[in-house]
Amino acid sequence: MSxxxxxxxLEKIEIKHPKKYKVYLLNDDYTSMDFVVDILITIFxxxxxxxxxxxxxxxxxxxGLCGVYTHEIAETKIIQVKKxxxxxxxxxxATMEEE
Ligand code: TYC
Numbered sequence: 001m002s003x004x005x006x007x008x009x010l011e012k013i014e015i016k017h018p019k020k021y022k023v024y025l026l027n028d029d030y031t032s033m034d035f036v037v038d039i040l041i042t043i044f045x046x047x048x049x050x051x052x053x054x055x056x057x058x059x060x061x062x063x064g065l066c067g068v069y070t071h072e073i074a075e076t077k078i079i080q081v082k083k084x085x086x087x088x089x090x091x092x093x094a095t096m097e098e099e
Contacts, residue, residue, distance in 0.1 A: 020099040021074040024063045025054075025081070031090040033059070039092065040066060043080050068099055 023044075025036065033055055040051035044066045058064035069077065074096045081094040 018070050020068050021071055021096045022068050022099055023066050023074050023077050023094055023096050025058050025066055026093045026095060027058050027062045028091050028093070031085070031092040035085075035088060035090055036092065039081060039084060043077055043084070063095075066094070 025039070036055040036058065037048070037051045040046045040054055041048060044051075046054065046066075054064045054066065067077070078094045078096060081092060085092040
């Protein structure tokens with residue numbers, strides 16, 4: 001491999017971005033709308049207006065995008081949703097999918 005090619009390869013390695021994951025909240029019949037809005041504000045850092053719009057979108061379309069994160073952060077968000085839901089007695093669930 002020529003020196004120029006080697007530099008090109010190194011450059012490519014350095015700019016390689018980590019995979020990103022979409023985190024979704026799923027609809028169900030039992031979780032209160034207020035609880036979902038609160039989750040979107042406190043865990044996903046949405047404004048009240050954004051949270052309300054996302055919650056209604058999930059209610060109508062069965063799932064809604066809450067954010068895109070690295071693998072570790074996406075996993076943490078899902079665990080936080082699970083813990084808060086269990087504590088409040090709601091079946092709300094979050095899932096993740098590679099972008
Ligand atoms: N469908 C729920 C209700 O009618 C509200 C809801 C919205 C639940 C979004 C979950 O991710 C969800 N109370």
